[in-house]
């Protein structure tokens with residue numbers, strides 16, 4: 213059995229090199245006589261793993277010293293609640309709704325205060341990013357919230373919103389480490405790692421230090437308070453040790469590949485192969501406004517449900533897996549994260565050409 217080209221939106225493809233290394237170290241991590249899965253999170257060995265992971269992440273993203281890096285649990289969906297619990301001091305926040313994940317974060321915030329929708333692309337099934345250059349930002353808003361890359365719909369903010377001086381909180385789950393970003397533009401950046409970094413079970417949050425305080429909403433659980441996690445170096449309780457270890461390996465792999473500038477170049481190259489084909493095809497169509505296209509998630513349709521289903525089934529038989537679109541959009545979606553090799557995208561386009569010829 214060989215490995216397939218896995219276009220899943222998440223959990224998603226990981227670098228083969230990383231998986232092989234992890235396999236080599238499975239029974240005996242570097243002479244410790246045990247697997248990383250079996251060791252104490254208070255051990256010296258694990259301390260090195262988590263510290264190294266943080267250091268490499270800081271190098272990759274050029275994270276300024278006044279930002280903390282937290283390794284959290286509960287998925288991005290738990291962070292939807294942590295954000296208002298920790299940051300909604302005035303109990304007001306502005307949300308930009310560009311898809312289901314932003315909407316879910318907004319609905320969570322509504323439980324804790326007044327969350328306002330200041331822009332939305334719901335009118336056209338989230339197929340574009342609204343103009344955010346002059347939004348009606350609330351005067352007393354504690355933060356402005358975006359989902360930077362919309363995993364389901366395949367759009368990405370190419371320009372950050374003008375928050376009129378308010379801090380920006382961004383869910384980057386599906387574009388984390390796909391290209392460089394300027395952390396200083398944000399108050400907080402976070403993402404579940406299972407899209408572009410590692411195994412499910414870890415959320416990485418990068419938060420400006422002055423936003424990490426004891427002044428949180430009443431009733432905020434200890435575990436969901438940024439300060440608890442920051443003060444304990446993400447070791448307040450048992451962290452997802454094995455997941456953090458794999459993330460650390462992926463950070464090292466990214467550094468070896470040439471860092472995020474290089475990943476951006478590669479990701480642009482890969483996406484161009486697929487988008488160029490979609491633009492020239494008579495059968496397949498991209499579903500997203502061209503200027504807002506994501507480099508990571510590429511949805512497309514034939515316009516015929518039965519033909520879409522046939523495509524997904526035949527692609528699977530050809531070793532191109534998980535191309536079915538999200539249940540809310542239908543059609544197809546190819547997620548082409550960092551670890552998807554260019555050959556995978558080339559194979560997909562070859563297959564699409566062949567399918568088009570046979571189904572005219």
Ligand SMILES: *Cc1c(COP(=O)(O)O)cnc(C)c1O
Pocket residue numbers: 222286287288289290313359361362363383384385386404407
């Ligand atoms: C997948 C995803 C989520 C949800 O992540 P969980 O870790 O499953 O809670 C949130 N936001 C974005 C952008 C996602 O892609």
